[in-house]
Amino acid sequence: MKASFLVGEGRTSHVMESTPLIRPGDQPNTRFTFTSRFHVLAAITMFAGIATLYVHSEGVDSVIDFTEEPTVLSFTHENYYTKLQGKHPGKGYPWLKYGTLVEPHRDTTLLSKLSKKDRSVSHGEVSWLFEQRTNIQNKSPQRETHSGENVVVVFKNLGDYHLTLNVQSTEGEILQVEETLVCLYIRRELRTLSSDDVNAFMSSIKLMSSLSRDDGRQQFGADYNSLSHYVGVHLMNAADRSCDHMHDGMGFITQHIALTSQFEATLQAIDPSTTVPYWDYTYDKYQVDIGNISNIWESKMWHPDYFGTVSEGFNTVRTGRWAYTEVSLNESYPITNAYGYMRAPWNVNKSPYITRVKALCGAKDWDSWPSCQTHYDVTFSGYYDVWYNYVWGSAYAPHGPVHVLIGGYANCEKQLDEMADEISLDNSSLTTLKNSVITYLKGAWRSGLIEAPTCSWDTPQDDCTMKCTSEPSEDGGYLSALKQYITSRANATWLNKLNHMDQMKTVTTILCGIPYISGDQLEAGSPVDPSFWPIHPTIDRLLQYKHMVNEFSYQGWDNPDGSTQMCSDGNGCLGHNAYDITPFQSKVKDKQGNYVMMHLTNAQLYEFAHPTNYSLSYGYDNFDWEHCDAQGFTFVEPPSN
Numbered sequence: 128m129k130a131s132f133l134v135g136e137g138r139t140s141h142v143m144e145s146t147p148l149i150r151p152g153d154q155p156n157t158r159f160t161f162t163s164r165f166h167v168l169a170a171i172t173m174f175a176g177i178a179t180l181y182v183h184s185e186g187v188d189s190v191i192d193f194t195e196e197p198t199v200l201s202f203t204h205e206n207y208y209t210k211l212q213g214k215h216p217g218k219g220y221p222w223l224k225y226g227t228l229v230e231p232h233r234d235t236t237l238l239s240k241l242s243k244k245d246r247s248v249s250h251g252e253v254s255w256l257f258e259q260r261t262n263i264q265n266k267s268p269q270r271e272t273h274s275g276e277n278v279v280v281v282f283k284n285l286g287d288y289h290l291t292l293n294v295q296s297t298e299g300e301i302l303q304v305e306e307t308l309v310c311l312y313i314r315r316e317l318r319t320l321s322s323d324d325v326n327a328f329m330s331s332i333k334l335m336s337s338l339s340r341d342d343g344r345q346q347f348g349a350d351y352n353s354l355s356h357y358v359g360v361h362l363m364n365a366a367d368r369s370c371d372h373m374h375d376g377m378g379f380i381t382q383h384i385a386l387t388s389q390f391e392a393t394l395q396a397i398d399p400s401t402t403v404p405y406w407d408y409t410y411d412k413y414q415v416d417i418g419n420i421s422n423i424w425e426s427k428m429w430h431p432d433y434f435g436t437v438s439e440g441f442n443t444v445r446t447g448r449w450a451y452t453e454v455s456l457n458e459s460y461p462i463t464n465a466y467g468y469m470r471a472p473w474n475v476n477k478s479p480y481i482t483r484v485k486a487l488c489g490a491k492d493w494d495s496w497p498s499c500q501t502h503y504d505v506t507f508s509g510y511y512d513v514w515y516n517y518v519w520g521s522a523y524a525p526h527g528p529v530h531v532l533i534g535g536y537a538n539c540e541k542q543l544d545e546m547a548d549e550i551s552l553d554n555s556s557l558t559t560l561k562n563s564v565i566t567y568l569k570g571a572w573r574s575g576l577i578e579a580p581t582c583s584w585d586t587p588q589d590d591c592t593m594k595c596t597s598e599p600s601e602d603g604g605y606l607s608a609l610k611q612y613i614t615s616r617a618n619a620t621w622l623n624k625l626n627h628m629d630q631m632k633t634v635t636t637i638l639c640g641i642p643y644i645s646g647d648q649l650e651a652g653s654p655v656d657p658s659f660w661p662i663h664p665t666i667d668r669l670l671q672y673k674h675m676v677n678e679f680s681y682q683g684w685d686n687p688d689g690s691t692q693m694c695s696d697g698n699g700c701l702g703h704n705a706y707d708i709t710p711f712q713s714k715v716k717d718k719q720g721n722y723v724m725m726h727l728t729n730a731q732l733y734e735f736a737h738p739t740n741y742s743l744s745y746g747y748d749n750f751d752w753e754h755c756d757a758q759g760f761t762f763v764e765p766p767s768n
Contacts, residue, residue, distance in 0.1 A: 196244035200302035202292050204229060204237050207321060208313075208748070216313045216748045219675045219765030220738050228746065229308050231282050232400035238277045241296055249297040250276045255290070257308070261720030262286030282310045285722045285744055312391075312745040314668070317404040317661050318427055319748075325432065328404065329448060331397045332657050336452065343396075350396040350724065357390055357654045358469050359460040360710055365651035366462050366471045368573055370697020372710075377515070377684055377693050378703035379522045380670060381729040383663040384736055385709035388743070390660065392714055392724060402745060405668055406661035408529050412498040413754040422493050423532060424485060434658040442537055442646070443480040452481045454647065454655050462651075465582040465591050470652045472579035473572045474645040475591045481656050484535025484646045488543050490561040495528040499755035503762065506673050513681040515691070517673070526666050533658060534649020536564050538588065542641045550629050556621050560637070563617035568593070568643055569650075570616060573696060576609060577638050588642055595639040599631050609634040664747075667736070672750045674738050675765040684730065705730035714744040 203226065209215050217228035229235055237255060241248040253276050259268035262285050269283050282288065292304045317325070335343070335354040343351035364372040364382075373382045387403055394401045411426045420426060429436035431447025444450050454470065457463040464470035466477050476482055485491065501524045504511075511517045539561075547557045571577045575596060582591035597605035613619045613634055622630055648656045673679075684705040685691040694700035701707060705728065712724040715735050722744050727735070735742040752762040 198248050198296060198298075198300050198302065199242050200292070200294055200304050201240045201242070202237060202290075202304055202306075203240070204235050204308075206230060206233050206235050208315065208319075210236075214749075217309075217746055218768065219672070219750050220741060220746060221675075221766070221768055222739070222741060223309060223746075223768055225768055227306060227308050228313075229282050229288070229310050230313050231285060231310050234279050234281060236277055236279050237273075237290075237292075239292060239294055241294065241302075248300075251295040251297045252293075253295075254293045255280075256293075257282075257288045257290045259284060260287045260289050260307075262716070262722050282308075285310050285312070285716075286720060312395075312402045313748050314402050314664055314745050315404055315748045316407050316410075317433070318410075320404055322432075324401070327398050327401050328394070329433075329657065331394045331401055332660070333448060334397060335393060336655075347396040350392040352389070352393050354655065355455045355469065357386070358455065358652050359457075361386065361654050362462050362469055362471070362651045363460055364702060364710055365653075370573075370694060370700060370702070371651075372697075372702030374522065375695035376700055376703035377518050377705075378707060378709075378729050380518055380666060381732045381736075382702060382709055382711075384667050384732055385711040385713045385727065386654075387660070387663055387667070388713040389711040389724070390654075391745070392712075403664055404661050405664035405747070406658075407665060407752075408497055408662070409499045409502050409752070410754050412496045413758065415493070415496075416498075416758070422491075423496050428658070434656075437483045437485070439485070442482045442484050442644075443478065444483070449481070449657060452657075453479050454481060454652070465580045466584070468652075469655065470647065471569065471645070471650040473569045473577075473593065473643070474650045474652075475580065475582065475588075475593070475642050476644040476647075477582070477586075477588045477591065478644075482537075482644065482646050483533055483648060483656070484537040484644070485532075486540070487531070487536045487564055488561040488643075489540030490558050492528075492532070492562060495524075496532060497525050497528060499752065499758050499760040501525045502669055502752070503755065503760040506669065506762070507677055511673075512677075512679060513687055514679050514683065515681075515686045517670075517679065521666055521669070525669070526662070529662055530648050530653065530659075531565055533656070534646030534653070536561075536643055536645055536649070538644040539564065539641050542636065546633060546636050550625060550633060552621060556619070560617045560619060564643065565649060567613060567616040568638070570696075571609075571612060571638050574612065576605075576612060588644075590642070592642045593639055595635060599635050606631055606634070609638060613637060668747045668750070671736070671738055671747065672762070672765065675750065676763050682733075703729070705733075716742040716744070 215226050215228060217223045218225055239250060239253055241250060253274060255273040255278055256271075257280065258270045264284055269288075271280065273280065288308045288310060290306050290308055293301070294303070295301050320328070332354065335352075338346075338353060340351065340353045340356055343353060361373065365374060373379065373386075391403045394403065406428065408423075411420075411423050411428070414420045414426065415422060424436060428434055435444035435447040435449040437444055444452065454468045456467050457469045460469065462472065464472055465475045468476070468479070470476060505517065505520050505525050511520055543557065543561060546552070552560075572579060572593065577593040578596050580591055580594055595605075595609075599606040599609060610622050610630060614622050622633065625633060647653060648659060653659045681687050684693075693703045708726050708728050709732060710726075713727055713732055713735070714722055714724050715727070716722050734740050750762070750765050752760070755762055
């Protein structure tokens with residue numbers, strides 16, 4: 128930062144680093160004669176306590192009285208959010224000077240301020256100049272000049288901007304400030320967004336659900352993709368029979384950072400002011416804990432202006448912007464469900480609408496919703512001091528139940544209850560079985576124990592079930608495999624106590640006799656539900672925070688104890704190795720300072736998302752969990768920058 132002051136007859140000089148000109152022992156009111164304007168200003172700046180200085184510069188004599196504090200020029204900036212919240216985003220990023228982060232495509236007010244210790248100083252002439260220095264588009268940097276004490280500007284591109292503020296006070300002083308501003312998108316908690324920004328986010332997703340890729344690119348450019356594109360690529364990778372390439376393994380976090388980044392690029396092609404917000408779902412659990420709501424379905428997130436809700440006995444949204452939102456039929460991707468929808472093969476749901484179920488076959492496990500404690504533990508517990516343990520841990524308790532409780536499973540409660548009555552199964556074991564449906568159904572399909580059906584449009588929903596790949600009554604080895612599988616996946620040791628006929632009937636009912644309907648949020652086609660999109664930025668934000676306040680002692684992709692498992696199942700665990708390339712592109716800053724879309728390896732994206740090496744196109748508004756502090760889980764403040 129530099130400052131300029133008026134000396135002599137309108138001449139100005141810049142304060143820069145220099146050697147002090149006042150010697151120890153010099154007394155106030157001593158008169159010094161200098162011939163260098165640079166030296167005059169160095170003396171003025173460093174020794175403002177001197178009462179008077181005699182200035183001789185280029186033949187001009189002047190006496191400057193410094194019995195009072197010098198005038199200080201400063202500036203700040205604000206937009207809707209910083210003005211409302213009284214603070215700037217960006218605290219905790221070690222490379223970013225606090226207060227220098229601005230946002231693109233948002234009205235930003237630049238405010239000049241003149242001050243003295245003992246009195247105010249009025250502005251005279253004020254001029255602003257800002258020039259884009261990096262990420263220059265089409266060789267045309269943004270460069271604007273403005274006049275006035277406070278001006279409103281719009282930064283049009285990501286990157287660095289050089290700002291120069293010149294002010295002549297009404298007392299004749301000329302001062303100057305220079306600063307580098309960093310322009311990044313800021314992701315905020317969804318509930319803190321203005322109604323206009325909520326509407327822009329939701330409307331863009333709605334448009335993506337109806338506008339094809341080709342038509343969208345004609346209108347919005349190359350970064351546009353339809354919602355079906357994101358659903359389809361996620362579906363192909365998560366519902367590949369050999370392995371889930373996006374979940375249940377070491378690539379979980381980075382794969383979803385890439386997915387969200389490319390999705391965000393499409394949003395910004397439609398509306399350049401839009402970002403993907405995050406959903407701090409620990410706040411919903413906090414609201415339950417203090418008695419403001421009785422369960423997560425009473426959260427503001429299910430208001431018609433947000434994601435809408437489903438009523439008991441009816442598993443699709445019927446009011447608000449998402450009422451009767453349809454799931455696309457699979458036209459070009461190789462994976463489909465029984466009725467041809469872009470859903471997982473193990474989900475035989477016939478409904479054309481986005482489905483949410485408030486239970487797992489009738490079981491409701493509200494307590495599993497991620498809490499302040501689960502997010503605190505994964506951040507500060509010693510067990511998660513290595514990256515390997517952190518990835519495996521963060522994928523489940525701090526994140527997974529959100530998908531489970533929004534998605535749910537239907538069309539299975541009656542059948543499982545009737546089966547339990549026939550074999551006298553206790554309620555606790557039955558509940559465990561119901562809660563395990565999220566793993567045993569897709570796992571049995573991946574293991575080849577069951578096969579997905581193909582059901583015609585006139586096939587009733589209740590007649591469309593998964594198929595056993597052999598006949599249990601004739602194939603003893605197959606029956607043993609089914610029993611062993613259910614026992615291990617659902618802790619069903621009670622199976623071994625049944626007689627042979629009941630064992631055969633029970634395992635075939637569980638795996639091959641029930642037309643399970645999964646809520647879309649819980650399966651491989653989950654991006655079709657708009658409530659999917661703010662979930663993973665929450666884990667991204669939590670990881671950035673951990674880097675800031677409690678860095679890993681070991682950041683390798685292997686387990687330092689030697690027992691490395693890259694994924695839960697599959698051959699080679701494609702998608703989970705450090706060197707595997709993400710199927711989605713990420714917007715990152717290259718070595719020249721340009722923001723570009725590119726495919727990265729998991730390891731590269733991990734590095735670029737690290738606060739020390741940060742190269743992503745967005746930051747987070749804050750790293751505060753005040754509601755958790757109130758519960759005794761204190762998330763320490765990131766280091767000041």
